[in-house]
């Protein structure tokens with residue numbers, strides 16, 4: 430049996446039926462990481478020994494009988510933005526190169542309590558700022574997919590959770606955690622041919638997740654199937670007194686929502702997402718998705734989200750503003766890197782100049798500018814007002830429909846080196862994902878098919894606040910209709 434090909438749902442059964450042990454399952458993934466991570470660079474830190482120890486403990490628990498927690502023995506990658514007790518957590522930044530947290534984030538603590546085994550910390554854009562995983566201080570990540578007939582060109586995995594997406598696609602982990610501020614789970618999932626959900630803002634605790642833009646950051650799972658994402662989110666989600674923005678409402682049975690009948694579900698197609706210049710194949714994948722949902726019994730309704738066109742512009746005001754404030758803590762005094770200087774100001778400057786990469790500095794500068802006296806009203810305050818209008822757009826749409834369907838990204842994965850010198854081109858990758866982030870509503874990317882060049886294209890399902898169940902139901906119907914069994918060129922079994 431090819432253990433690295435299993436889904437989480439499949440492995441849960443196999444472990445309980447003793448078809449293989451957790452040590453074998455984790456061992457197969459650790460071996461795959463050892464063979465492939467040198468090339469893909471999906472992990473910043475590999476924790477093989479810790480993982481194999483945890484796998485042995487998992488086997489002892491599984492031997493103990495039926496009530497082993499749900500994720501016992503399941504190997505996962507953890508985005509290196511989640512603090513992990515005793516395991517280095519870098520945010521892919523030189524600033525935190527040697528930071529070993531003395532505590533565990535709530536999301537990873539929840540996964541550990543359910544028995545999950547962490548095989549390592551996955552690469553990302555520095556402080557989660559980027560859409561191609563090229564801003565990491567630990568080097569870029571290679572997308573395991575190749576354009577048809579072109580083994581040479583290295584493609585980006587998307588970002589910022591690019592290491593998580595590449596690791597899951599290449600079968601180095603069965604699932605992974607991601608975080609999504611403006612698309613960081615959904616866009617890399619789309620580029621790497623896997624599923625990923627950004628839950629409703631407030632569904633997962635942000636405690637112990639290194640902050641980028643606190644009013645937008647949300648943790649979520651990435652895995653090869655919709656059901657596996659449901660299984661992971663079940664564990665990750667929940668109220669936490671330590672995060673005042675986490676919401677105290679019950680977490681429903683997400684797995685039961687997968688495969689639920691869609692008869693009578695109303696699906697909105699937002700007119701404003703038909704942007705000029707969208708590649709024909711992305712549009713075609715979208716039309717196909719609409720047809721699949723109609724065939725599954727949904728009623729398709731045209732809706733309007735008029736403020737969508739301001740989504741990107743306002744995101745790139747609000748997110749940098751919050752980032753400039755959150756990242757002020759990296760001053761060389763309290764923790765992280767310190768570069769000595771003759772005065773306190775000199776120490777701050779030297780530390781921040783050396784510790785932050787170009788994209789992080791750009792965001793801090795933009796953020797500081799839009800928050801500064803004289804510009805605050807013109808930019809930040811206005812952006813917040815527009816954000817409210819974007820949120821109202823969604824509220825209005827969800828009065829008549831249950832979910833929305835859109836493409837996840839305007840293109841398939843692009844080549845490393847492309848769009849590097851043009852930040853605005855890079856920001857445009859987020860055009861379809863950012864509005865749901867601004868509104869705080871849940872949104873999921875699911876693989877829908879391949880482009881003419883043989884690369885995965887994702888579709889996005891957006892739902893009402895706290896109604897991830899409808900999102901899972903629609904996404905699993907799309908997954909079934911798409912029958913996406915394609916696998917990337919670079920993966921565990923082919924090396």
Ligand SMILES: NC(=O)C[C@H](N)C(=O)O
Nearest residue numbers: 557558559610611612613
């Ligand atoms: N963090 C994210 O959601 C990624 C987004 N592309 C950004 O650069 O802000």
